[in-house]
Amino acid sequence: MAKILVIAEHDGATLNPSTAKCVACAAQIEDADISVAVLGSDTGAVAAQAADLSSVARVVTIDNERNDPAIAAVLAPQIVALANGYSHVFGPSTAFGKDLMPRVAALMGVNQISDIMSVEGSHAFKRPIYAGNAIVTVNAPADHPVVATVRTASYQAAEGGNSAAVESADVDVEMPSHTRFVELQTGSSDRPDLQSAARVVSGGRALASEENFELIYKLADAIGAGVGSSRAAVDAGYVPPETQVGQTGQIIAPDLYIAIGISGAIQHVTGIKDAGTIVAINKDEEAPIFEIADIGLVGDLFAIVPELTEALG
């Protein structure tokens, strides 16, 4: 049997959808016995959401003020203590999981597998390398625990309707005080977040200014979409960094992705390979984005986007 511990990502109130995707990945391992670990200061609400996920056998909580907000150096030793007896420890390949899981792995004395995209066996997994331009099969040693992050864009969230047992755990570990949370600045937007949005509209360098990005916001709002961007648009200051899609931004898999004034550099495209339908609008018919777009339209975005917003609104 594979005893799998999935580390929940949450903000104190709501379980991040990445957790249900990790659970879905874990459930593909034969004979999986899945526990979800919720570390926080008041874990009740989040634990209940985790207990609702299908395939979860139990939810293990650790309540401690020090766990809110989450700091990798503080969480890691607790997770190592919890992971005793488990064959696998999984976290999401989000900023939270990427920060935390290598620290957990190193404390356990093992290497970590990043971005599992498919399960080939209890110790064999596929993952992307070189910005997704190659896929490698990785075999982990069977005599060590597997510590991994799960590429959330490769999995559909586990469904709800379960009612797994919730247990609280006590761990006796030293928690460092050398790392202190100061603040989190989040964009105040009511739009769906990129990871869970069914539709995403992204703008690139071609928007040419922060003001012009209004065109993107209007189209996004007309169809209830999240807003993404290319690195060039972020670097130029048109949009905040958390909107960046791609190798070094967010890897997403919406049903519909509309790329506007984005050339389609490999580093951008790797972030949208799992999108359902990709639409590209670009004035250059040779732009590489058209090589992977399902629907392409050549033309000037400043003429096209308002018309499209009108038609879809």
Added chain:
Amino acid sequence: MDKILVGLKRAVDYNVRIQVKSDGSGVETDGVKMSINPFDEIALEEALRIRERGEASEVIVVSIGSSESQQQLRTGLAMGADRAILVESGDVPDTLSIARVFKELVDRESAELVILGKQAIDDDNSQAGQMLAAIWERPQATFASEVVLDGDKARVTREVDSGLETLEIDLPAVITVDLRLNEPRYVKLPDIMKAKKKPLETIAIGDLGIEAGPRLEETAFEPPAGRQKGIMVDDVAGLVAAIKDKGLV
């Protein structure tokens, strides 16, 4: 602070179109342009700026890999690093071993800050800094887009999925850098000449007494499932029809 260590990984240049070998044994690296991992240039730039502000006295660049990594170290020296250490190893070792090598060098040099890239663009692991911080039992501030030093502390702003998070960390510490932290300087010709005279020490990895991590075996490589080129439409009406046709709005 006295010394800053910076990791410079030799990696396939980010402009190269990667090809998987037809027998699935790896990716084609013969005759392919190699460069410093782009994040590591940013790490080095940040270290140099810290030194130039008088907040550190020495910047040491470190590469672990074959002797060819000397090229990247020489570039680092030309950018302005004071000296270089090549930890020579036939293959690039597993990431836990990389972290253990850095830990060994941190101890030897009594370094107070290690700045690494947020990820290597070949393995896309995004692990080495966090692993080093774990075994060093020191703070990690990953994905940094701003670093402000303040005596024996640092305030680091990090790019996370929901926005920008700021942490305060005690030094010594590990910082891994994101793309927007700074814009690396260009290397000038005279600097390349000067760099030839700067010290570059080579240590065989075997001499560091590092225990290799339990290996993850890479058994097969394949190209990704491609997306097919789709249809082109002529105008907005055509676009709207195609989107509606798929039931997407």
